[in-house]
Amino acid sequence: MSKILLISPERCTGCRTCEIVCTLKNEGTINPARSRISVIKDVFEGYEFPMVCMQCEEPICMEVCPVNAIYVNDETGAKVIDYSKCMGCRTCVISCPLGGCAVDPVTNKTIKCHLCHGDPACARFCKTRAIEWVDASLANQRKRRASVEKYAEVVKRMEHL
Amino acid sequence: MVLKRKVAFVDLTKGKVVYRDIPKELRLKHLGGRGLNWYYLYNNVPPEVRPYDPENILAVGAGLLTGLPAPGSGRTNIATKNPMTSGVGDSNMGGAFSPEMRYAGFDHLIIRGRAETPVYLFVNNGEVEILDASHLWGMDVFDTQTTIREEHGDEQVESLVIGPAGENQVAFANVMTGIKNAGGRGGTGAVMGSKNLKAIACRGTMDLDVHDPEGLLEYFAEINKRAYSSRWAKTLGRLGTPLLYDVSSTTGFIGTMNWQYNTLGEDGKPLEAENLTPYSIKMVACFGCSVHCRHRVKIDKGKYAGVFGEGPEYTMMGTFGTLVGCNDWEFVIKGNDACNRWGVDNLSLGAVMSWAFELYQRGYITDEDTGGLKLEWGDQDAVLELARMIVEREGIGDVLARGFKEAISHFGEETGYYAIHVKGHPNLHTDERGIPSFSLGIATSTRGADHLRSRPAIDLFQLPEDFLESLYGYKVSNDFTSYEGKGIMVWWHELLYNVVDSLGICKFQTVFNSPTSPKFEDYSKLIKIATGLEISKEDLMVIGERNYTLERMFNVMNGMSRKDDYPPERYFNEANKRGLPFMKGRKLDRDKYEKMLDDYYAQHGWDANGIPTEDTLARLGIEKPEKNFPEVE
Numbered sequence: 148m149s150k151i152l153l154i155s156p157e158r159c160t161g162c163r164t165c166e167i168v169c170t171l172k173n174e175g176t177i178n179p180a181r182s183r184i185s186v187i188k189d190v191f192e193g194y195e196f197p198m199v200c201m202q203c204e205e206p207i208c209m210e211v212c213p214v215n216a217i218y219v220n221d222e223t224g225a226k227v228i229d230y231s232k233c234m235g236c237r238t239c240v241i242s243c244p245l246g247g248c249a250v251d252p253v254t255n256k257t258i259k260c261h262l263c264h265g266d267p268a269c270a271r272f273c274k275t276r277a278i279e280w281v282d283a284s285l286a287n288q289r290k291r292r293a294s295v296e297k298y299a300e301v302v303k304r305m306e307h308l
Numbered sequence: 309m310v311l312k313r314k315v316a317f318v319d320l321t322k323g324k325v326v327y328r329d330i331p332k333e334l335r336l337k338h339l340g341g342r343g344l345n346w347y348y349l350y351n352n353v354p355p356e357v358r359p360y361d362p363e364n365i366l367a368v369g370a371g372l373l374t375g376l377p378a379p380g381s382g383r384t385n386i387a388t389k390n391p392m393t394s395g396v397g398d399s400n401m402g403g404a405f406s407p408e409m410r411y412a413g414f415d416h417l418i419i420r421g422r423a424e425t426p427v428y429l430f431v432n433n434g435e436v437e438i439l440d441a442s443h444l445w446g447m448d449v450f451d452t453q454t455t456i457r458e459e460h461g462d463e464q465v466e467s468l469v470i471g472p473a474g475e476n477q478v479a480f481a482n483v484m485t486g487i488k489n490a491g492g493r494g495g496t497g498a499v500m501g502s503k504n505l506k507a508i509a510c511r512g513t514m515d516l517d518v519h520d521p522e523g524l525l526e527y528f529a530e531i532n533k534r535a536y537s538s539r540w541a542k543t544l545g546r547l548g549t550p551l552l553y554d555v556s557s558t559t560g561f562i563g564t565m566n567w568q569y570n571t572l573g574e575d576g577k578p579l580e581a582e583n584l585t586p587y588s589i590k591m592v593a594c595f596g597c598s599v600h601c602r603h604r605v606k607i608d609k610g611k612y613a614g615v616f617g618e619g620p621e622y623t624m625m626g627t628f629g630t631l632v633g634c635n636d637w638e639f640v641i642k643g644n645d646a647c648n649r650w651g652v653d654n655l656s657l658g659a660v661m662s663w664a665f666e667l668y669q670r671g672y673i674t675d676e677d678t679g680g681l682k683l684e685w686g687d688q689d690a691v692l693e694l695a696r697m698i699v700e701r702e703g704i705g706d707v708l709a710r711g712f713k714e715a716i717s718h719f720g721e722e723t724g725y726y727a728i729h730v731k732g733h734p735n736l737h738t739d740e741r742g743i744p745s746f747s748l749g750i751a752t753s754t755r756g757a758d759h760l761r762s763r764p765a766i767d768l769f770q771l772p773e774d775f776l777e778s779l780y781g782y783k784v785s786n787d788f789t790s791y792e793g794k795g796i797m798v799w800w801h802e803l804l805y806n807v808v809d810s811l812g813i814c815k816f817q818t819v820f821n822s823p824t825s826p827k828f829e830d831y832s833k834l835i836k837i838a839t840g841l842e843i844s845k846e847d848l849m850v851i852g853e854r855n856y857t858l859e860r861m862f863n864v865m866n867g868m869s870r871k872d873d874y875p876p877e878r879y880f881n882e883a884n885k886r887g888l889p890f891m892k893g894r895k896l897d898r899d900k901y902e903k904m905l906d907d908y909y910a911q912h913g914w915d916a917n918g919i920p921t922e923d924t925l926a927r928l929g930i931e932k933p934e935k936n937f938p939e940v941e
Contacts (some may be wrong), residue, residue, distance in 0.1 A: 168528075190618065193604055271529070272529070277601065
């Protein structure tokens with residue numbers, strides 16, 4: 148069964164633990180500026196939204212890459228950069244509408260989420276489950292259930308009448 | 309590497325900055341954060357320097373574990389000579405400021421002098437610039453931060469700022485970051501204002517290397533789980549600190565109408581924690597925290613429609629609630645928003661305002677003093693108007709803004725009896741007179757009356773005495789109305805809270821309200837994995853003691869001793885009028901209090917007058933102060 152990174156911004160508290168565990172796991176250091184995931188937030192406006200590569204079905208990064216450096220890892224479904232090919236031209240960075248591909252400000256390399264090879268640290272450490280690593284079918288079911296909760300409430304009330 | 313973060317010495321008079329490494333020996337003696345801040349204050353601010361003199365220092369420090377995967381590691385510590393007590397002024401705040409300061413290359417900013425015109429600091433990847441802030445002067449806390457972000461074209465800039473209260477040197481003005489993270493206590497904002505320093509902005513993209521990256525991830529998973537899975541943390545994550553209200557109100561230890569009463573009783577029901585839920589949009593968190601104890605709130609309709617913000621915390625429920633006889637959540641939310649924009653310590657504001665209300669009730673203050681404002685209990689408009697007058701230093705507000713000591717001289721010494729403070733520092737709206745350990749805690753706190761220096765909140769839980777003995781290492785009573793062993797309890801929590809403040813960890817993720825949360829031994833392991841430093845549990849306790857005694861010595865140098873270690877006189881004279889049967893009729897017993905204070909001094913190795921002995925100073929390696937702020941030319 149395929150798993151996906153499910154983002155629920157309404158549960159994100161803006162703590163940015165995902166950013167620091169991402170770089171600790173992937174770069175062996177702590178530096179949110181190098182994280183493959185960022186919580187886009189504004190406390191004055193009142194929102195927070197974890198942004199990360201969504202591992203698109205039709206990944207534009209793969210399509211535009213002039214040297215075909217991005218491939219699909221069959222086990223995890225991650226779109227992964229092959230650094231033996233990547234020449235750092237940033238075409239993927241420019242093209243991705245989500246900001247999924249980024250530039251590491253320290254190494255200058257192009258980086259993107261590779262799902263930590265099947266065990267994403269961001270999801271593991273997100274205690275409010277704003278970021279989850281779940282089966283796709285479960286994710287669908289959960290979204291659908293959330294959308295009918297109001298209906299369920301109404302039905303409950305009707306039965307009491 | 310974590311230990312390579314530097315200290316920047318900033319001289320605002322000369323407009324110069326110099327950078328220094330932080331020697332490893334200083335880490336082993338003081339850790340960082342609050343501990344190292346006080347090392348610099350103790351050595352560089354002699355008693356003749358007054359709080360608003362340019363020679364006073366404002367120290368900003370990240371803890372040793374700030375910004376790392378460690379439970380609640382977003383804390384910032386700010387230290388200065390306190391304008392209300394002329395002793396320790398010190399505050400600790402959440403948010404994301406210090407992590408950003410560390411990513412920008414610095415652990416401490418030691419700031420002295422006074423700029424000729426308003427300035428702000430921009431801390432960025434190894435450098436500190438002093439920039440013009442004339443255009444920011446006059447802005448509130450929110451606008452200052454958003455303007456700085458816009459000017460730098462970078463939404464990741466985190467700023468620590470003062471609002472109008474700090475600019476106007478209201479003695480209890482605070483420094484703030486984000487919407488509601490406040491370095492609230494100790495008059496830090498007033499001192500920052502006196503230096504013409506409007507803000508400190510940080511942005512960093514430097515690696516923060518740790519000793520054992522893989523080990524840190526695994527240990528973080530384990531220790532974090534213990535921090536967030538306690539019953540206390542779970543409830544806190546749902547209700548925020550207002551959860552403290554229900555038990556305080558029912559039992560009867562919540563200051564009411566300026567501590568004339570100890571609960572609003574039935575009238576206080578509307579303020580119960582669950583009643584905040586309809587205004588709550590979601591719970592949000594400080595940097596790196598899994599407890600997420602703050603509400604994001606909004607009022608849709610009514611008198612205060614349109615108010616949007618974060619909080620309110622339990623403290624606001626006194627300032628705009630019980631202390632002034634109000635019981636309306638919407639007013640608490642409104643007052644919270646006003647304080648956050650002004651940048652004023654709401655705890656102190658509450659204690660000072662409710663004192664004025666009682667003086668008005670008793671005729672010490674008249675309409676002539678207030679300019680016609682009627683300070684009548686429960687009048688929301690009067691409360692908010694008085695608060696505004698204090699922040700803007702208008703009329704009677706100008707007197708109250710100077711803090712208790714000066715205001716008491718103004719209204720007459722007799723009025724001091726009704727002022728609920730210790731050492732001149734206003735108290736939180738808790739009413740501690742029925743709980744000896746809490747009373748001792750506020751009385752001996754180095755920054756003056758305060759609940760976060762040493763409060764052994766678990767004293768209320770009546771935990772088994774065997775368990776308490778294994779925790780504290782001594783026999784203590786599990787009866788919170790008893791005086792037995794409470795000196796030891798307060799001592800132990802002083803050490804623990806100093807250590808977490810020096811590590812940059814939140815008190816809600818240590819043994820504050822949850823006995824199973826992480827403590828010394830857990831931090832010892834975390835420090836080893838993160839920094840490679842070998843600091844045992846016993847070493848940590850000695851560091852906590854050294855740091856606390858250093859603060860004590862700062863107060864001693866400024867003339868303090870046993871005479872300053874007493875809770876408000878009212879706690880000895882007037883018994884609780886309300887509350888549950890075991891709380892009603894209770895007050896402090898003077899003889900037992902003296903004995904408890906003796907026990908506490910003995911535990912610390914301080915003499916009968918509360919002065920650390922020569923032996924104690926030698927044991928802790930505390931020497932005579934020696935100036936070490938480098939020459940800045």
